[in-house]
Amino acid sequence: MFKTLAILSIAVLGGCSALIETRASTREADALRDWPPLGQFVDVGGGRQVHAFVTGQGPDLVLxxxxxxxxxxxxxxFVDRVRNNYRVIVFDRPGxxxxxxxxxxxxxxxNTSAxxxxxxxxxxxxxxxxxxxxNPIVLGHSYGGxxxxAWGLNHPASALVIVSGATMPWPGKLGPSYTVLGSGLGGAVVPPFVTAFASQETINDAVRSVFAPNAAPDGYAQYVGPGLTLRRESLRANARQVNSLRPHLVxxxxxxxxxxxPIELIHxxxxxxxxxxxHARPLDALLPNSALNVLPGVGHMPHHVQPQTVVDAINRAAHRAGLRQEL
Incomplete structure (x- = not known):
């Protein structure tokens, strides 16, 4: 009796697993079709490639x-706001x-390493x-900050622009989603479910949350490629990079x-x-050549909510670095 129930339970779980695998794989394939690469692939050795979008002319600006x-x-x-004055290079980060x-x-x-x-x-x-x-101007947003x-510490750059940057060690712990997805077991088990079953409303809620208290631009949630983020390996890479960030910032x-x-801080x-x-205020206190611009009532996405303010910061950085004569 018990042996029969055990066999049936394994069969049911196996069937569910197969269903989730099929649905997740289908949605990942759909994401690759719906949001294809926009730029070119750069071979960096070791069989590794970086996806880069390059446009414009002028001093180099990395985003x-x-x-x-x-x-x-x-x-x-945002690229359209700066491409006439800068050669803009936009990268997908690793993973x-x-x-x-x-x-x-x-x-x-x-694997919990990142x-x-x-x-x-x-x-x-x-x-x-x-x-x-x-010697580019390097702009980083959020984790990209x-x-x-790190680019400024270790590689040639003319100036940095840090927008809502996660740049300083924080007190306390991250939220439960990062803790679970960043763990070995959670990172293995949870992403297939998320990939297979995340709804459009869940995506919309996530976008609303990251823009709050401001509104996201019309069409942003669909354009940005949420299906790319919801791929299993991307979910794991993202969670584990964030989960392991604090010791590196120390x-x-x-x-x-x-x-x-020159470093311009926008927050x-x-x-x-x-x-x-x-983050921004303690960072500003540490840096010898920084300028902090505080935006009242603005949340985590200034480059969409007040894009001209970010463009102005780029221009100031270029001017301070001697790359532009006028502001």
Whole structure:
């Protein structure tokens, strides 16, 4: 009797697993069809490729997106605001969008390790070097702010622009979703369910949350490619990068006072995702050559909510670095 029930239970679980696998694989294939690569692939050695979108003319400007994102966050409309004055290079970060992981050691469903900001910056710098980028202005948003800071610490740059950047060690713990997805078991078991069954309303809620208290631009949630983020390996890469970020920021922040290049900090005082009092204000206090611009009533997405303010910060950075004569 018990043996029969056990066999039946295994058969049911196996059937559910097969259903989830089929549905997840179908949705991942749909995502690749619906949001194809926008740019070119840059070979950085070791069989690794970086997805890069390049446009415009002028001084080099590198744009690095945040967590759960890809380069479409910038190509939605921000690139159009700067392409006439800068050669703009937008990257997918490692493990997100269409860029490979830094190495094989970071793959696998149960693997909790992830690329540090410095490892990500090194991979993106290699791609930039192959694109003949020289001493760029590097802009990083959210998690991308930590990668931009790592770029400034370790690689040639004329100036940095940090927008809502996660750049300083924070007190306390991350939310439960990162804790679960960042673990070995949770990262293996949960992503297939999310990939298979995440609804459009769940996606809309996530976009509303990251823009709050401001509204997302019309069409943003569909354009940015949520299906790319919801792929199983992308979910794991994102969660584990965020989950492992704090110790890297502890080490990096000790080196921040050595950064004497121009740095523009843009941060909304209504940002609850990356709070200004935890990140931008302490960072500004550490840096010898920074300028902090606080945006009242603005949340986590200034480059969409007040894009001209971010463009102005880029222009100031270029002027301070001697790349532009006029503001």
């Amino acid at each position: 690095i997106h945040g967590a759960s994102g890809n380069l479409r966050d910038f190509t939605f409309d 997100l969008g269409y860029t490979d992981r830094v190495g094989d050691s970071f793959g696998g469903a149960f 690329e540090s900001p410095e490892q990500q910056a090194a991979m993106l710098w290699s791609a930039a070097d192959r694109l003949s980028v020289t 930590s990668v931009a800071m 080490q990096m922040s000790a080196r921040y006072p050595s950064l004497d290049l 909304g005082d209504a940002d609850t995702t990356v709070p200004i009092d935890v």
